[in-house]
Amino acid sequence: MAPSLRFLLLLPATFFFMQTLAEAATCSDCFIQSQAAYYPNSDEYGTDTGRCGYGSFGATLNGGDVAAVSALYRDGVGCGSSGNTDFILSRRAFSRMGQTTDAAASLLALGVVDIEYRRVSCSYPYKNITIKIDQNSNYPYYLAFVIWHQQGRRDITAVQLCETQNFACKLLDRSYGAVWTTTSPPSGPLSLRMLFSDENGDETWVVPVNNIPQDWKAGETYDTGVQVNS
Structure with missing residues (x-):
């Protein structure tokens, strides 16, 4: 076999081997x-x-x-x-x-x-994403909450609270774990925005149907009216 032909045959095989290694290294379904x-x-x-x-x-x-x-x-x-x-x-x-x-x-x-x-998708049949106001919250000066019943395999990497009247938004802090916090939260009914990120770096903002009420209370839970499926 001519050297040039051997090189042409070897090149696709080498590429396939390197591609297989790359896929194995990034395999999200591997154990x-x-x-x-x-x-x-x-x-x-x-x-x-x-x-x-x-x-x-x-x-x-x-x-x-x-x-x-x-x-x-x-x-x-x-x-x-x-x-x-x-x-x-x-x-x-x-x-x-x-x-x-x-x-x-x-x-x-x-x-x-x-x-x-390996990581698998979470499933909460017949449940929407729910906001639980932390017991340490102090209306109207300090708001902290956790997010329950998140389906799928994506991560929530950012959360915003927006005033429903003038749409001014405030980016929240993650104090620890799944607890999102802010001092001097916006007033009035609050619209929530959650940034979902997947393993490929794709990001999507999800806006709940239901707002957090103006007179939110520590210990209360609020149904967002939405759910993610991926």
């Missing part, structure tokens, strides 16, 4: 090797003081089969999603990795196990 443990001093459903800011509500997510993470936390952006880190589960979630009662007891006795995982 990642990690480890999992559980809270040894917690009750069956974990604790009320997680770093994502969900409080006792976190124990109700997915029927109590929940986990906390370290690097996945990503200053709160990763609350509820996946990445390279170890998982700290509730006793209930940890034991449910065993297919039988005896297997569950064996897992609890081990304390730490090797796992493989």
